[in-house]
C-alpha cells in the first residue's frame with residue numbers, strides 16, 4: 001500500500017517534529033515550527049547559532065557560500081553554516097570557534113594562539129572561519145605542506161589581506177607539532 | 183528566506199511520491215549549495231512550496247568500480263570524488279573537474295547529482311530580489327534575455343536557449359536565454375561518454391543536458407538523478423580537464439574544455455572534445471573530433487581542430503574574447 005500525501009505529510013509535520021544536535025559538547029533540541037524558540041524550516045545553521053544560541057563567533061559575511069567566514073565543523077568536516085538548513089542538522093555534532101578552547105583548562109587551541117602570536121588578522125571578521133577551516137584540515141592532515149594549507153584555505157576570503165600571516169600562523173602550528181612528534 | 187515546508191525522504195520512492203504530490207511545486211534539496219542561494223535571492227519564477235531532503239536516503243553516495251566502469255550514486259560528495267583513489271587513478275578528468283568546483287567547504291557539502299541539476303549562474307537571473315527588486319529576465323517572465331542589452335561578458339557565444347524546447351537553429355535564435363551551462367562535471371561526463379540514470383530513464387550525458395530558457399536538463403519535476411555510470415576508458419586514452427577562470431577557487435568557468443583522445447603510436451583513433459560555459463549546454467566539438475581521426479597528432483592538427491571547434495560561434499558585444507580562450511584551451515587539450 002502506498003502512503004498518500006496526507007499520510008506522508010502527517011508523519012512529519014503534525015507529529016511535532018524535533019531537531020536535536022550537539023554544539024560544542026552541549027546537546028540542544030528544538031521543536032520545528034514558527035514560534036519564538038522554534039526552528040523554522042527556512043532557518044540556516046548560521047542564523048540558529050547566532051540568533052538562537054547566541055554564539056556570535058560564527059560570522060556571516062556574504063551569506064551566499066562564497067567567502068568562508070561562516071565555516072563551522074560538522075561531523076569532522078568544514079562546512080558553510082550559511083548553506084546548511086538547521087532542520088537538516090538532526091543528530092549532528094557541530095563545533096564553532098567558541099568550542100575550540102580546552103573546556104577544562106580554558107587554554108586556547110594552538111591554532112587560535114598561533115593566530116594571536118602571528119597577528120594573523122586585522123578586523124578579524126574572517127578569522128573564526130579561517131581557524132575552523134584550518135582546524136578541520138589539520139585534524140585530517142596534521143603534517144601538510146604549505147601548498148596543501150593554501151589549498152585547504154582557498155575558500156576563505158579576507159578583505160584585510162591577512163592571508164600571508166594566516167599561512168604563517170598555520171605553518172607554525174604544523175612545525176611545532178612536528179617537533180613534539182620527534 | 184520565505185517559508186517552505188520541509189520533508190526528509192527515506193527512500194527514492196518516497197522522494198518521487200512527494201515530488202508528484204506537490205505537482206511541480208516542490209524541489210529536491212541535496213547539498214543545498216546551489217538551491218539555498220537561489221531561494222534566498224528568490225530567483226525562481228515560482229517559489230517552491232516544499233523542499234524534499236534526500237540526504238536522509240541511505241546508500242546513495244557510493245563510488246563503485248568494476249571491470250565495466252565506474253558507478254557513482256547521485257549523493258556522492260564532490261570532495262569524496264576528488265579523494266577517491268580509483269577516480270584519481272583511472273578517471274582523473276572527473277577528479278580534476280570535481281576539484282575545480284568552488285571551494286573545499288562547498289565540495290564537502292555539494293553532491294554530484296546537485297552539480298548536474300544546478301541552476302544557471304547568469305548575474306541578471308541570479309540578481310537578489312531584496313536588492314532593488316528582481317531583474318525580470320526571460321527566465322522570470324520577462325520579454326527578452328537581459329544579457330542582450332546588458333553586460334554579457336560571461337554569456338553564450340553559441341546563441342541562446344529557446345524559451346520552450348522546440349528545436350531551433352541555436353546560432354540564430356535571438357529570442358532566448360544566453361546563460362551558459364554552469365556545471366563543470368557535466369562537461370567531463372560528456373567527454374567520458376557517461377550515462378545518467380534517473381528514476382525514469384537512462385540516457386547518455388550528452389542528451390541529459392537540454393537547455394531551454396526554463397531549465398537546463400531533461401529532468402521532469404518529479405524525476406531524480408539516481409546514478410552516473412562511466413564506462414571503462416579505452417586503453418591509451420589521454421584525458422584532460424582545463425578550466426579558465428579569473429580566480430582559481432570559487433569562480434565558475436569562463437570557458438572549460440574536457441577532452442579524451444585515444445592515440446595509437448601518435449595516431450588519433452578516437453577523440454571526444456567538449457566545451458563548457460560557451461553555450462546554454464555543453465558543446466561537443468564534433469568537427470574538431472573528426473578532423474583529428476586517423477591523423478598523427480601534432481601542433482598543426484591541434485590548431486586546425488581548435489578552429490573547427492569554434493567555427494559557427496556568434497559572440498555577443500562583450501564576449502568575443504571567449505572565442506580566443508576556447509581555441510587556446512582546445513589546442514592545449516590536443517597538443518600540450
Ligand SMILES: Cc1cc2nc3c(=O)[nH]c(=O)nc-3n(C[C@@H](O)[C@@H](O)[C@H](O)COP(=O)(O)OP(=O)(O)OC[C@H]3O[C@@H](n4cnc5c(N)ncnc54)[C@H](O)[C@@H]3O)c2cc1C
Nearest residue numbers: 065212213214215216217284292293295296297299366407
Ligand atoms: C560560491 C559558489 C561557487 C560555485 N562554483 C561552482 C563551480 O565552479 N562549478 C560548478 O560546477 N558549480 C559551482 N557551484 C555550484 C554548486 O552549488 C554545485 O556545483 C554543487 O555541486 C551543487 O550540488 P548540491 O548537492 O549542493 O545541490 P543542491 O543545491 O542541493 O541542488 C541543486 C539543484 O539540483 C537539484 N537536485 C539536487 N540533487 C538532485 C537529484 N539527485 N536529482 C534531481 N535533481 C537534483 C535541486 O533540486 C536543485 O534544483 C558553486 C556554488 C557556489 C555557492
Ligand code: FES
Nearest residue numbers: 061063067068082
Ligand atoms: S557567509 Fe557563508 S560563505 Fe560567506
Ligand code: FES
Nearest residue numbers: 122124158159160
Ligand atoms: S581580517 Fe578583516 S576580513 Fe580578514
